[in-house]
Structures are given as structure tokens and as C-alpha cells.
Amino acid sequence: MPELAEVEFFRKRWDHAARGRRVTAVRLHPHAKIFRGTSPSTLRHALTGAVLESSDAAAKQMLFRFSDEIWLGVHLGMSGELRVEPAGCPAGRHDHLVLDTAKHALVFNDPRMFGRVLLHRGAEPPVWWTKIAPPILSAAFTPAAVREFLHRRGRAPIKAVLLMQERFPGIGNWMADEILWRAGIHPRTAAGSLTEAQSKTLWREARHVCRMALDTIAGRGRSLPRDLNVNIPDTWLFHHRWQPGGRCPRTGVLLERAEIGGRTTCWSPARQPAPPRAPRPRPAARS
DNA sequence: GTGCTTGTTGGCCA
DNA sequence: GTGGCCAACAAGCA
Numbered sequence: 473m474p475e476l477a478e479v480e481f482f483r484k485r486w487d488h489a490a491r492g493r494r495v496t497a498v499r500l501h502p503h504a505k506i507f508r509g510t511s512p513s514t515l516r517h518a519l520t521g522a523v524l525e526s527s528d529a530a531a532k533q534m535l536f537r538f539s540d541e542i543w544l545g546v547h548l549g550m551s552g553e554l555r556v557e558p559a560g561c562p563a564g565r566h567d568h569l570v571l572d573t574a575k576h577a578l579v580f581n582d583p584r585m586f587g588r589v590l591l592h593r594g595a596e597p598p599v600w601w602t603k604i605a606p607p608i609l610s611a612a613f614t615p616a617a618v619r620e621f622l623h624r625r626g627r628a629p630i631k632a633v634l635l636m637q638e639r640f641p642g643i644g645n646w647m648a649d650e651i652l653w654r655a656g657i658h659p660r661t662a663a664g665s666l667t668e669a670q671s672k673t674l675w676r677e678a679r680h681v682c683r684m685a686l687d688t689i690a691g692r693g694r695s696l697p698r699d700l701n702v703n704i705p706d707t708w709l710f711h712h713r714w715q716p717g718g719r720c721p722r723t724g725v726l727l728e729r730a731e732i733g734g735r736t737t738c739w740s741p742a743r744q745p746a747p748p749r750a751p752r753p754r755p756a757a758r759s
Numbered sequence: 760g761t762g763c764t765t766g767t768t769g770g771c772c773a
Numbered sequence: 774g775t776g777g778c779c780a781a782c783a784a785g786c787a
Contacts, residue, residue: 475765505783532766550766551784566784584783586766628777635766645765714765734779736764763787773777 474532474548476608476642477685482554483529484696486536489556489576490524495538497572504568506552506582510591518542518591519571530604531641541594545601549586555579605641608682618675619668626664630674632733633663640678645735646710647685651677652744653709653720659737661747713738 474482498516500507507515522538529535534546546554557577563570569580569589580589592598606612621639622630634640634648643651652659655677657670666674688703690696697703704710709727712718718727720740729738 478765547766549782550764583785584764584766586782588767625776632777637767647765649765733777735766761787764785766782768781770780771778773775 474552475644475647475685476532476682477689478700479532479534479548479642480529480686480690481696481700482548483527483534483536484690485556486554486578487524487527488694488696490571490573490578491526492523493573493575494521494523495519495571495573496521499563499570499572501563501566501568505585506549506568506580506587506589508588508590510589515569515589515591518593519544530601530607531637532644533601533604535597535601537597543592543594543597543601545588545590545592545598546580547588547590549582549584549588551584552580552582552587555581605638607641608643608678609686613675613679615672615675618678619671622663622666622671622674626662628663629659629733630657630661630663630666631659631735631737634678635733635735642682643678645737646713647681649713649738650685650709651681653738653740654681656743658744658746659732659739665747709738709740 498519500512500516519538519542522540522542525537525539527534527536532547536544536546538544557579559572559575559577561577564581566583567579567581571578590598617639622633625633625636631648631652634643634651635645649659651674655670655673657666657674689700707721709721712721712727719725720727720742723740723742725740725742727738728741729736731737
């Protein structure tokens with residue numbers, strides 16, 4: 473589930489509950505694979521007694537900064553989520569990491585275990601964090617940068633290109649479909665075949681969807697919606713894309729679905745005309 | 760039982 | 774070396 477805005481939502485959840493508070497105990501699932509390279513004992517030793525000082529989200533990653541130059545990176549993978557429970561709440565089956573504070577338990581839950589937790593020590597944030605591409609809502613995300621990237625990834629379907637984190641950090645499957653739907657671009661269109669105007673539209677809609685999603689899903693400023701997706705309007709593709717028989721909220725036309733770029737993709741044929749078929753390769757000239 | 764799933768990575772091939 | 778595609782990772786749900 474977690475894309476840009478959901479990640480920010482989860483970050484705020486932990487941050488609001490525990491910023492300035494000390495971790496009194498660390499509970500780890502004995503068989504969790506989300507810790508990857510970090511040994512559970514190292515994690516427990518580092519975090520016990522540490523105070524959460526600040527946190528940040530970028531793309532689909534989160535970084536929680538603790539006292540004593542300890543950093544906890546979190547990626548939620550496909551099915552991860554962060555919860556806040558009352559202190560001492562027993563861990564559930566897929567609760568892989570629980571950080572107890574005096575008031576709350578911060579829980580990392582992930583049934584499919586594609587998520588990961590990374591520990592870092594140092595005065596500076598880890599390299600993997602600083603290497604994340606500049607945010608889509610930053611000044612560095614320019615129409616020219618998008619244009620250049622589409623050209624470089626010219627033969628790939630635009631849907632697959634939007635999922636590439638090196639240029640579109642934080643965009644996942646539903647946001648990519650939402651952007652293309654708003655831009656009126658068919659997801660199978662070869663990235664390199666987009667016109668200058670389409671490329672500019674894509675840039676604009678990518679920023680628009682990011683801003684809208686962040687405001688709606690994660691809340692503005694310090695505010696935090698009571699749950700994910702409760703505020704998403706019915707006018708977005710989001711609510712219609714998964715149902716068989718779902719209809720385009722703008723045209724009422726039946727939505728189509730297919731696997732494009734290896735992912736289930738939904739589009740509105742009325743708004744997103746299919747690209748012309750690629751020309752057949754010419755037969756070799758006879759000698 | 761089958762067929763799906765909102766992410767990432769590494770290997771293979773052109 | 775670069776780019777594109779695909780399987781694998783794992784568990785739950787319909």
C-alpha cells in the first residue's frame with residue numbers, strides 16, 4: 473500500500489505519539505526478516521533508552537532520528553504499516569518491531585515482510601537516505617528533468633517509467649495511474665513518444681497528485697487524519713480503480729485494466745486514447 | 760485449490 | 774555500459 477503520502481501519514485503517527493519520548497523497551501519478532509543486515513540484538517541495544525528527536529519522510533522511506541546519533545530507517549514494502557497502541561499492548565502475529573515508551577507502543581506491522589528496518593549510527597544521516605532523488609514537489613523536479621528522463625527511458629511504457637524511483641520518488645502504482653488519468657495519457661504510451669506538451673502536463677499532474685495526496689491522506693501541517701484514505705474524494709480514480717465494473721469518475725465510461733510494466737494498471741479509455749501501434753520492423757531488403 | 764495484491768532487487772538478454 | 778523485462782521474495786484474501 474504505502475506510497476508517498478501514506479508513508480508521510482505513518483511517519484506522523486509515530487512522530488506525534490513519541491517525539492521527545494524515551495524508548496523504554498524494544499520488542500522484536502523472533503523470525504522477522506525485515507531487519508535484513510541488522511542483528512536484532514544490535515537493534516535492541518541501540519534503541520533501548522534512546523529518545524526520538526525528529527523524523528522525516530522521503531519517497532517511500534522514513535528516517536527516525538534518536539538521541540546518541542542513532543537513526544532508524546523504515547521502508548514499508550508492499551504491506552507494511554506503522555501503528556500506535558497503548559503502552560504494553562501485546563504484539564500481534566505480524567508485528568515485527570515494537571518500541572515501547574511510557575505512554576505508547578510504536579508498532580511496525582508487515583504481513584508480507586517486504587518491508588525493512590535499517591539502523592545507522594553517526595552524526596550524519598545514512599548514505600542511502602541522502603541519495604534519494606529530489607522530491608517531486610521540490611524546485612529540482614523540473615519539466616526539463618522529466619523530459620530528459622522520458623527521452624532516456626524512451627522505449628518503456630510511461631506507466632513503468634513513472635514507477636522509477638530515481639526520477640519519480642514516492643510514486644507507486646495507484647499514484648502513477650492517477651497521474652496518467654489526469655494527464656489524459658494512455659499508460660502503454662512509449663515514454664519517448666510523448667510530445668513536449670504531454671511531458672509538461674505529466675510534470676504538472678505529477679506535482680498536483682503529490683500535493684493533493686499529501687494534503688488529503690497525511691493532513692496539512694501538524695494535522696493527522698484519523699485513518700488512511702478517509703478523506704479521499706470520490707472524484708479521484710483511486711476509489712474506482714479496483715472494482716470490476718468501475719467507471720471513470722469524470723466520463724462515466726467503464727475503466728479498463730491490464731498488466732503494464734509488470735503492474736496491474738487501470739485507465740479510462742475515454743480520456744486516455746491508446747497510442748498508435750508501433751510500426752512493424754521493415755523486412756530485410758532482398759539482395 | 761487458484762489467482763490476485765498499492766514494492767524492490769538482481770539476473771538475464773538485446 | 775545501458776536499458777527493458779521478469780521472477781522472486783511471502784502471506785492473506787476472495
